[in-house]
Amino acid sequence: MNQIRQVETILYVKDQEKSTTFYQNLFRTKPVLHVPGMTEFVFSNYSKLGLMPNKGIAKIISEKVPHPDLGTGIPRCELYLVVDDVKTEYENALNCGAMLVNDLADRDWGDKVCYFSDPDGHILAFAEHIRK
Numbered sequence: 698m699n700q701i702r703q704v705e706t707i708l709y710v711k712d713q714e715k716s717t718t719f720y721q722n723l724f725r726t727k728p729v730l731h732v733p734g735m736t737e738f739v740f741s742n743y744s745k746l747g748l749m750p751n752k753g754i755a756k757i758i759s760e761k762v763p764h765p766d767l768g769t770g771i772p773r774c775e776l777y778l779v780v781d782d783v784k785t786e787y788e789n790a791l792n793c794g795a796m797l798v799n800d801l802a803d804r805d806w807g808d809k810v811c812y813f814s815d816p817d818g819h820i821l822a823f824a825e826h827i828r829k
Contacts (some may be wrong), residue, residue, distance in 0.1 A: 713733075798812040
């Protein structure tokens, strides 16, 4: 799969403005794109996060799959974010209004991880490698 140049994960959200504010505060950065129907945050040259309103994507996919509004609040994906200081991100997530789902703990796969939920129910994991 060497033809893949970039990965953009797009979360379907109920309220684009609310989610944009949440992620802007969580990531401590402004989006690189913010127009009606799409917001984008850049993680690296190879990775982006997009926010698309449920109603926008429903126009594209509605005839084949259920409307995304039916899944709001139900965990539909996990963003596993590896960070340098997981305790700082833990505190920041709490301050941004993320809902704590599973507290910070050493996991058997070698990471210290905490799990939160965003306003739409998507799971956010902040992880720090602890294995040697």
